[in-house]
Amino acid sequence: MKKYAIVVAGGKGLRMGGEIPKQFIPVQGRPVLMRTLDAFHAYDESVELIVVLPVAQQGYWNELCREYDFRIPYHLADGGETRFHSVANGLAEVPDGETDALVSVHDGVRPFVSREVIAACYESAFRERAAIPVVEVVETLRCLESNGAEGDSITVDRAQYRLVQTPQAFRADVLKTAYRQEYRPFFTDDASVVEAMGVQVKLVPGNRENIKITTPFDLKVAEALLSD
Ligand SMILES: Nc1ccn([C@@H]2O[C@H](COP(=O)(O)OP(=O)(O)OP(=O)(O)O)[C@@H](O)[C@H]2O)c(=O)n1
Numbered sequence: 001m002k003k004y005a006i007v008v009a010g011g012k013g014l015r016m017g018g019e020i021p022k023q024f025i026p027v028q029g030r031p032v033l034m035r036t037l038d039a040f041h042a043y044d045e046s047v048e049l050i051v052v053l054p055v056a057q058q059g060y061w062n063e064l065c066r067e068y069d070f071r072i073p074y075h076l077a078d079g080g081e082t083r084f085h086s087v088a089n090g091l092a093e094v095p096d097g098e099t100d101a102l103v104s105v106h107d108g109v110r111p112f113v114s115r116e117v118i119a120a121c122y123e124s125a126f127r128e129r130a131a132i133p134v135v136e137v138v139e140t141l142r143c144l145e146s147n148g149a150e151g152d153s154i155t156v157d158r159a160q161y162r163l164v165q166t167p168q169a170f171r172a173d174v175l176k177t178a179y180r181q182e183y184r185p186f187f188t189d190d191a192s193v194v195e196a197m198g199v200q201v202k203l204v205p206g207n208r209e210n211i212k213i214t215t216p217f218d219l220k221v222a223e224a225l226l227s228d
């Protein structure tokens with residue numbers, strides 16, 4: 001069965017700030033995005049990788065690939081206005097009609113996804129059509145009431161919630177059909193897009209190290225995870 005992985009790195013990284021886009025920042029000497037692609041290649045060399053990058057960053061990325069002698073093959077697609085649009089651009093690189101192919105979508109800034117989680121997502125998507133990794137909430141959770149004022153909130157049952165990670169894996173035809181929908185602001189991941197057309201999404205256990213490098217603090221965590 002053919003497997004694709006769309007690795008999205010088309011965002012602006014506003015919460016990270018800084019000169020270098022966060023997907024290119026070296027962590028323990030290797031750029032984040034390369035580490036993410038390494039993880040998929042280590043899982044299965046036959047996975048076809050599709051990297052989504054803003055047009056303005058593609059030249060810099062090509063330079064980095066030369067500098068680091070990065071040889072893992074991949075297709076390149078252009079970043080879009082939102083994550084939804086970036087995924088849609090990546091999905092255009094997956095040929096139509098490969099009805100039994102599987103496609104996963106992974107954040108380029110989640111380099112610590114485990115091989116087991118990647119495997120579990122593809123395997124579950126093969127059986128169930130759609131699968132995403134999640135982890136339990138380990139802190140007490142409060143819901144802000146009506147106007148979101150901090151004094152006006154209640155504790156909710158954390159057992160009823162999960163934190164969502166990527167890769168999010170799907171049968172190719174399901175994902176392609178879902179991404180023909182009009183963009184809606186609550187499409188913050190791929191599961192929400194697929195669910196909007198009535199497909200149920202299976203949850204599989206994620207790995208807690210699979211953080212989304214979003215803020216400068218996350219970079220410190222990433223350095224620490226690699227220093228063991
Ligand atoms: N237009 C966009 C927006 C986001 N992403 C990707 O989606 C993933 C998750 O987004 P996030 O980490 O929040 O990245 P940014 O949108 O870049 O961050 P911020 O919201 O801080 O600007 C990232 O790999 C990001 O590059 C993308 O491909 N295209």
Ligand SMILES: C[C@](O)(CO)[C@H](O)COP(=O)(O)O
Nearest residue numbers: 083107164165166188189212
């Ligand atoms: C897809 C995602 O990483 C799952 O947790 C997340 O929804 C991306 O959200 P962001 O606000 O664009 O970081």
